[in-house]
Amino acid sequence: MIRAIMLSTPLSDQDVEKLRMGDRVLFDGVVYTARDAAHRRLVDLIKEGKELPFDLSGQVIYYVGPSPARPGHVIGSAGPTSSYRMDPSSPYLIAKGLKGMVGKGPRSQGVVDAMMKYKCVYFATVGGAGALLAKAIKKSEVIAYEDLGPEAIRRLEVEDFPAIVAQDVYGGNLYVEGVKRYAR
Amino acid sequence: MREIEANTVIEKVKDLCIDANCEVPECLLSALRVAREREDSPSGKAVLGIILRNAEIAREERVPICQDTGIAVVFVEMGEDVRVKGGNLKKVINEGVRRGYKEGYLRNSMCDPFTRENTGDNTPAVIHFDLVPGDKLKLIVVPKGGGAENMSGVTRLRPSDGVEGFKDFVVTRVRESSGNACPPIIVGVGIGGTFEQTALLAKKALLRPVGKPSTHPELAKIEKELLKDINDLGIGPMGLGGRTTALAVHIETFPCHIASLLVAININCHAHRHKEAIL
Known part of the structure; x- marks a missing residue:
C-alpha cells in the first residue's frame, strides 16, 4: 500500500507543487463546500468586484451537496459530485487564490490552463461513498447561501479525508494516463 | 375487486425510499467483490474496497449510500382486479416519497428546470404505471442519481x-x-x-x-x-x-x-x- 501524503489546509504554492498525479492524500483542516448554484453566485461577485463570503486564498473547495444529518450526526452522506459542471466557473476562483478542488470526473482544458498558471490541484475522491467519507468530517457549518439548501456553502472541518491527485499543476492527468495503462 | 388502503401504500412507498437508499442489493455486492478480486489497478482495487466498506457503513448506520439520493423513480404494476381506497394512487405515491425523504433524512434534489428552485420535498416522483392481470399491486422504487x-x-x-x-x-x-x-x-x-x-x-x-x-x-x-x-x-x-x-x-x-x-x-x-x- 502506498503511504498517503498528509495535507493541512490552507495550502501554499509549495504544498501543491509537491503533488503529482496518482498521489494519495489525506486532508486535515478546513475545506469549503460549493456546487453549481454557489459557484454561479461566487463568479458573479468576482465579476462585480465584490467581497466573497470567504477568502479563497490557499483554500480547498469540495464539490458536495450533503444529505441532511440524522440527529447526533455531524452531516449526512457527503460524497463528491461531478466536477465538470463547475468547469466554466473554476478559473475565476483559481485566479483568486484557490489551491485545491475535490470532486469526481475529469476537468476541461480551460480549468487545466488556470491550474497550471496559478498553481491549483484537482483531487478526486470516491463518488457514491458518501457514508464513509462523512466519517472524516468532524464539523459542518453553513456560512453562506442557506437558501440553496444542499447547495449552500458549508465550512467543514475534516480529519484524514482521503483523496487522490487526479490532475496536477504540471498537466499530469490520471484520467488520461491511468486509463491508457489499462486500455486494451 | 380487491381493495388496498391508501395509507398502506403511503407507508410502503416511504419504507422503500429509505431502504433503497441505505441498502444496495446483494447481487451488486457480490459483483463488486468479484471485481475487486480481479482488478489489476491498485487505485481501482482501493476504490472498490472503499465502495464495499461504504455499503456496510450505510446499512449499519442507516445513512444513505450516496448523498445524491436521487429522483424517486417508481415503477407501478397494478393488477386489474385491485384498487387503492381512500386516495388517488399518484397522490398517494407522492405522499410516500415526501415522507420517505423527510423521515429518512434523504436529500431533496428536485427543482424547477429553469428557476432551479427546489421543490422542497423531492416530489414529484417520476411514476411509470403498467396494468397487469391479477389483484396485486407491485411497487419498485428506484432512486436515480443525477x-x-x-x-x-x-x-x-x-x-x-x-x-x-x-x-x-x-x-x-x-x-x-x-x-x-x-x-x-x-x-x-x-x-x-x-x-x-x-x-x-x-x-x-x-x-x-x-x-x-x-x-x-x-x-x-x-x-x-x-x-x-x-x-x-x-x-x-x-x-x-x-x-x-x-x-x-x-x-x-x-x-x-x-x-x-x-x-x-x-x-x-x-x-x-x-x-x-x-x-
Missing part, C-alpha cells in the same frame, strides 16, 4: 447500421462518460420501439438482477461482448484507470418501425439502488 443519469442518451440509427451500429453507440457513450457516471457502472440498453419507449426500455433493463443475462440467447451473447468492449476501455473504478468499468450490460428490446432503429443507453452508477414490494 451523475449517471446525465451520461445517458438516445440515438436513431439506420436499420442497416445493425448490431455493430448500436454496439458502437453504447461503447462511445460509456467512453465519453469517463469517471462522471461513477464507474463501475451498470449499463441499461433499450433497442426498438418508439422514441419514448426505447428510453424506458433502457431504464427497465437496469431493474434486472446485476449480471443476469437476457433470456434471448443472441442478446445474452451481445451483452457479454459489450461488457468486454466496455471493460477494455480501461476507464476503471471512478475513471482513474483499471479493468472494471462496468459490472453488467443489460439489453431489452421491442419491435420497431421498418424505417427505424432507435437505441437508448441509461447508465446507473455503482450505487445501484432499487427496492420492491408486492401489496
Whole structure:
C-alpha cells in the first residue's frame, strides 16, 4: 500500500507543487463546500468586484451537496459530485487564490490552463461513498447561501479525508494516463 | 375487486425510499467483490474496497449510500382486479416519497428546470404505471442519481447500421462518460420501439438482477461482448484507470418501425439502488 501524503489546509504554492498525479492524500483542516448554484453566485461577485463570503486564498473547495444529518450526526452522506459542471466557473476562483478542488470526473482544458498558471490541484475522491467519507468530517457549518439548501456553502472541518491527485499543476492527468495503462 | 388502503401504500412507498437508499442489493455486492478480486489497478482495487466498506457503513448506520439520493423513480404494476381506497394512487405515491425523504433524512434534489428552485420535498416522483392481470399491486422504487443519469442518451440509427451500429453507440457513450457516471457502472440498453419507449426500455433493463443475462440467447451473447468492449476501455473504478468499468450490460428490446432503429443507453452508477414490494 502506498503511504498517503498528509495535507493541512490552507495550502501554499509549495504544498501543491509537491503533488503529482496518482498521489494519495489525506486532508486535515478546513475545506469549503460549493456546487453549481454557489459557484454561479461566487463568479458573479468576482465579476462585480465584490467581497466573497470567504477568502479563497490557499483554500480547498469540495464539490458536495450533503444529505441532511440524522440527529447526533455531524452531516449526512457527503460524497463528491461531478466536477465538470463547475468547469466554466473554476478559473475565476483559481485566479483568486484557490489551491485545491475535490470532486469526481475529469476537468476541461480551460480549468487545466488556470491550474497550471496559478498553481491549483484537482483531487478526486470516491463518488457514491458518501457514508464513509462523512466519517472524516468532524464539523459542518453553513456560512453562506442557506437558501440553496444542499447547495449552500458549508465550512467543514475534516480529519484524514482521503483523496487522490487526479490532475496536477504540471498537466499530469490520471484520467488520461491511468486509463491508457489499462486500455486494451 | 380487491381493495388496498391508501395509507398502506403511503407507508410502503416511504419504507422503500429509505431502504433503497441505505441498502444496495446483494447481487451488486457480490459483483463488486468479484471485481475487486480481479482488478489489476491498485487505485481501482482501493476504490472498490472503499465502495464495499461504504455499503456496510450505510446499512449499519442507516445513512444513505450516496448523498445524491436521487429522483424517486417508481415503477407501478397494478393488477386489474385491485384498487387503492381512500386516495388517488399518484397522490398517494407522492405522499410516500415526501415522507420517505423527510423521515429518512434523504436529500431533496428536485427543482424547477429553469428557476432551479427546489421543490422542497423531492416530489414529484417520476411514476411509470403498467396494468397487469391479477389483484396485486407491485411497487419498485428506484432512486436515480443525477451523475449517471446525465451520461445517458438516445440515438436513431439506420436499420442497416445493425448490431455493430448500436454496439458502437453504447461503447462511445460509456467512453465519453469517463469517471462522471461513477464507474463501475451498470449499463441499461433499450433497442426498438418508439422514441419514448426505447428510453424506458433502457431504464427497465437496469431493474434486472446485476449480471443476469437476457433470456434471448443472441442478446445474452451481445451483452457479454459489450461488457468486454466496455471493460477494455480501461476507464476503471471512478475513471482513474483499471479493468472494471462496468459490472453488467443489460439489453431489452421491442419491435420497431421498418424505417427505424432507435437505441437508448441509461447508465446507473455503482450505487445501484432499487427496492420492491408486492401489496
